[in-house]
Amino acid sequence: MPLVIRPVSPDLPAARALLDASHALMAALFPPDENAVLDATALAEPDVTFYGAEESGALLGCVALKRHPEFAEVKSLFVAPEARGIGLGARLLAHVEAEAAREGLPLVRLETGDKLMAASALYRRAGYRARGPFGSYRANASSVFFEKALTAPATAAQSRERP
Incomplete structure (x- = not known):
């Protein structure tokens, strides 16, 4: 069965296990006041969609994709x-x-930890650029902030208009 990425409830036992593993890693690496993790309740809020990557069950x-008025925010990325x-x-x-581009959001922003080298490398490879804190985040010794501008997907009409 091929890998499928789809919305799932953060309350599913398998989702909780992933979140618990992610939160344990963050707690081991960073001070509590420098952790910006969302719990399952926050990931189930109306402005958030939580996705799971599932293969063979x-x-x-x-x-997670958290929507803000001017941008989207990546949260809880964990493999x-x-x-x-x-x-x-x-x-x-x-x-x-x-998904953010389909919804017309022009930017994606995120916060990660300075000790998560593989995560920072992933974001840079994907075209993210370092930036300062945004929203309610404050600068601290552990946080690293990134941003990427998105291009809206072409509509069917726009695609037909191109030469």
């Missing part, structure tokens, strides 16, 4: 250890970028 990764190294993080990131 196993949830291998997750990501299970057994699924790392196959490009799943890039696929999850591309998925939320495409």
Whole structure:
């Protein structure tokens, strides 16, 4: 069965297991006041869509798209250890970028930790540029902030108009 990325409830046991693993990693690496994780309740808010990457019945990764009036925010991007190294993080990131573009949001922003080198490398490869804190975030010793401008997907009419 091929890998499918689709909205899932953050309350599903498999989703909770991924979130618990992600939160445990963040707690081990960063001070509590420098952790910006969202719990399952926050990930179920109306302005957030939580996606799971599922293959053969196993949830291998997750990501959330949080909508703000002027931009989208990537939250909770996490890939299970057994699924790392196959490009799943890039696929999850591309998925939320495409959704944000479809919704007409011009930018995607995110916060990550300075010790998450693989995550920062993924974001840079995907075209993200470093920026300062945004929204309610404040500068601290651990946080790194990124942003990427999106291009809206062409509509069918626009596609027909191109030479």
